[in-house]
Amino acid sequence: MELDVRVRDKDPLARFLGWFSVGLGTAQLAATKAMCLLVGARTDGAAPRVMRLLGARELTQGVGILTRPRPTAWLWSRVAGDALDLGLLGAVAVRNRKARTAFAIANVVAVAVPDVYESRFLSRRSGPVRSAMTIHKGVTINSPAAEVEQAWAAAADLRALVEEHGARVSFAAAPGDRGTELAIEFEHDPPAGDLGTAVQKLTGNDLATRLADDLRRFKQVVETGEVTRSDGTPDGHLLANHLRQRAAQPQAEVTR
Amino acid sequence: MRATCWTGRNSVEVQDVPDPQILNDRDAIVRITSTAICGSDLHLVDGYVPTMKRGDVLGHEFMGEVVEKGRGVGNLEVGDRVVVPFPIACGACWACERELTSLCENTNPNARLAEKLWGHSTAGIFGYSHLTGGFAGGQAEYVRVPFADVGPLKVDDGLADETVLFLSDILPTGYMGAEFCDLRGGEIVAVWGAGPVGQFAAASAFLLGAERVILIDRFDYRLRIARENVDGLETLNYEDMDSVPEALKEVTGGRGPDACIDAVGLEAHHHGPLYAYDRVKQALRQQTERGIALREAIMSCRNGGVVSVVGVYGGLLDKFPIGSVMNRGLTIRAGQCHVHRYMKPLLERIVNGEIDPTFIVTHRLSLDEAAKGYELFKHKQDDCLKVVLKP
Numbered sequence: 001m002e003l004d005v006r007v008r009d010k011d012p013l014a015r016f017l018g019w020f021s022v023g024l025g026t027a028q029l030a031a032t033k034a035m036c037l038l039v040g041a042r043t044d045g046a047a048p049r050v051m052r053l054l055g056a057r058e059l060t061q062g063v064g065i066l067t068r069p070r071p072t073a074w075l076w077s078r079v080a081g082d083a084l085d086l087g088l089l090g091a092v093a094v095r096n097r098k099a100r101t102a103f104a105i106a107n108v109v110a111v112a113v114p115d116v117y118e119s120r121f122l123s124r125r126s127g128p129v130r131s132a133m134t135i136h137k138g139v140t141i142n143s144p145a146a147e148v149e150q151a152w153a154a155a156a157d158l159r160a161l162v163e164e165h166g167a168r169v170s171f172a173a174a175p176g177d178r179g180t181e182l183a184i185e186f187e188h189d190p191p192a193g194d195l196g197t198a199v200q201k202l203t204g205n206d207l208a209t210r211l212a213d214d215l216r217r218f219k220q221v222v223e224t225g226e227v228t229r230s231d232g233t234p235d236g237h238l239l240a241n242h243l244r245q246r247a248a249q250p251q252a253e254v255t256r
Numbered sequence: 257m258r259a260t261c262w263t264g265r266n267s268v269e270v271q272d273v274p275d276p277q278i279l280n281d282r283d284a285i286v287r288i289t290s291t292a293i294c295g296s297d298l299h300l301v302d303g304y305v306p307t308m309k310r311g312d313v314l315g316h317e318f319m320g321e322v323v324e325k326g327r328g329v330g331n332l333e334v335g336d337r338v339v340v341p342f343p344i345a346c347g348a349c350w351a352c353e354r355e356l357t358s359l360c361e362n363t364n365p366n367a368r369l370a371e372k373l374w375g376h377s378t379a380g381i382f383g384y385s386h387l388t389g390g391f392a393g394g395q396a397e398y399v400r401v402p403f404a405d406v407g408p409l410k411v412d413d414g415l416a417d418e419t420v421l422f423l424s425d426i427l428p429t430g431y432m433g434a435e436f437c438d439l440r441g442g443e444i445v446a447v448w449g450a451g452p453v454g455q456f457a458a459a460s461a462f463l464l465g466a467e468r469v470i471l472i473d474r475f476d477y478r479l480r481i482a483r484e485n486v487d488g489l490e491t492l493n494y495e496d497m498d499s500v501p502e503a504l505k506e507v508t509g510g511r512g513p514d515a516c517i518d519a520v521g522l523e524a525h526h527h528g529p530l531y532a533y534d535r536v537k538q539a540l541r542q543q544t545e546r547g548i549a550l551r552e553a554i555m556s557c558r559n560g561g562v563v564s565v566v567g568v569y570g571g572l573l574d575k576f577p578i579g580s581v582m583n584r585g586l587t588i589r590a591g592q593c594h595v596h597r598y599m600k601p602l603l604e605r606i607v608n609g610e611i612d613p614t615f616i617v618t619h620r621l622s623l624d625e626a627a628k629g630y631e632l633f634k635h636k637q638d639d640c641l642k643v644v645l646k647p
Binding site: 140142178179212213216219220223224225226227228229230231232233234236237239242245246247248249250251252254 | 259261273274275276277279280281282309310311312313328346347348349350353361362363364365366367368369380383386389390391392393400402403
């Protein structure tokens with residue numbers, strides 16, 4: 001049986017190149033003169049205008065790669081962009097003869113290699129486009145299925161979250177007498193692809209993260225009767241709180 | 257209350273902080289009577305374990321008296337004298353049922369952080385960075401003990417603090433290191449690091465049937481204390497030789513030790529170019545560990561032998577000799593100690609006189625002198641081997 005979990009067309013290299021385009025494009029638009037200096041071009045005349053155009057191009061390509069489920073054409077457009085960049089940098093090199101231009105050319109060549117590789121890789125993909133990922137968030141609880149299902153029936157908030165997103169819940173006996181596997185399965189397909197995922201994560205509305213937090217707490221309550229709290233994390237496990245921890249020392253005011 | 261706080265890299269201060277309170281029904285508050293500074297506390301203070309925050313209360317080796325308990329703690333009474341194991345365990349999950357208590361699935365409220373670094377999370381640990389939960393530690397006047405119905409071991413009033421304090425961590429840790437070696441009688445065991453854990457590992461290896469035990473360190477006073485207290489122990493000072501694996505080969509008939517215990521961990525010292533390489537990479541944060549002791553343990557071990565790792569590592573190590581491990585059929589066993597599993601049997605051995613862990617204590621200070629204790633221990637001043645703090 002082929003396991004259909006987190007399977008999609010776009011791979012990490014394509015995503016990396018998408019974010020790379022967004023980053024470079026943003027720099028070219030926001031710090032145009034600095035970028036001109038960096039590649040050894042002049043900061044007056046036509047160079048900044050060209051730099052801004054190239055930045056707009058990069059940004060468009062980045063957004064295209066990140067939002068499309070199978071961005072083959074957008075990846076090839078990066079290859080074409082590399083060729084154009086090399087031509088322009090060649091012209092700058094002939095005119096200004098600066099070491100920085102050679103360094104910039106070396107960098108474009110370096111990124112052109114994965115661009116070509118990934119474009120060819122995606123070109124070989126055929127069949128229906130797989131944009132959504134099936135995500136299973138699972139947790140194993142050291143109790144018989146009947147008890148876990150009973151606790152689930154009582155967990156109104158968690159059930160409401162699951163129903164709101166049309167996710168499917170299953171309970172299965174874990175092999176080797178390890179209790180019960182509670183799995184929540186849903187299709188992850190945000191409207192703007194990876195950009196949408198990033199926005200969801202930043203705003204704390206990412207379903208996978210919320211479920212991971214809630215299932216951990218659910219397991220704690222079923223197995224131990226309480227949500228584990230520490231001095232640094234007094235509210236218990238919440239990914240959103242991981243980066244704004246208090247010091248691990250007792251707090252004067254606590255809520256029970 | 258007064259508490260030993262981490263205040264930045266290489267900086268520890270005893271500060272006034274709020275008293276701990278019961279947060280959950282299965283909590284207890286313990287008034288500390290004795291607490292110790294552990295070698296792994298140095299890794300935190302020296303800044304090699306990520307996710308420390310200024311103000312974190314340190315300390316995971318402690319004991320004391322129960323002064324308050326939640327409704328869910330049925331097995332303890334106020335006034336009970338208890339030793340508290342350093343990992344926090346719920347007692348109900350799959351790992352706890354199998355006595356793998358340092359792998360408790362429920363006690364790290366920062367589990368996701370740990371999963372990012374290690375793949376899966378471990379149990380929560382007192383005073384041991386936010387990766388392992390962000391729990392305030394026990395180098396303080398009071399501590400909150402979660403799941404107090406599972407961890408704390410009641411001890412008789414007749415036993416002095418120092419006799420039982422080390423059941424909280426280092427004695428079980430050393431013992432587990434020796435137990436990992438699968439000793440059946442007649443083995444040669446080599447132990448890297450003559451700190452308290454290494455000394456207890458060496459003593460435990462004899463208890464479990466090893467015929468020869470060789471302890472390796474660079475400080476003569478630590479090796480001397482070990483020889484004076486562990487009968488039959490052989491020692492090597494690695495600063496006096498150019499290759500520990502070669503020396504071990506020569507004193508074991510060319511075979512190498514049957515089992516090698518790494519009781520050093522991520523701040524290993526040595527001389528030579530590989531050590532310089534480790535130091536530079538660690539300083540540049542290109543790796544979190546200095547792995548000289550572990551590499552030597554692997555290279556020294558006899559074919560098909562066991563490498564037991566109880567020294568603490570945090571993240572990533574470069575130049576790991578996996579080819580030696582694979583081709584020579586070595587078994588690596590490792591772990592934070594499942595203290596709960598060992599406390600009662602080791603307490604019995606202490607009561608029966610088989611082990612007397614008090615010999616490692618070299619310094620007794622008040623809690624307010626904690627910073628001085630850290631200095632003494634870290635820089636091995638005044639022949640320091642173990643510091644016990646009294647609040």
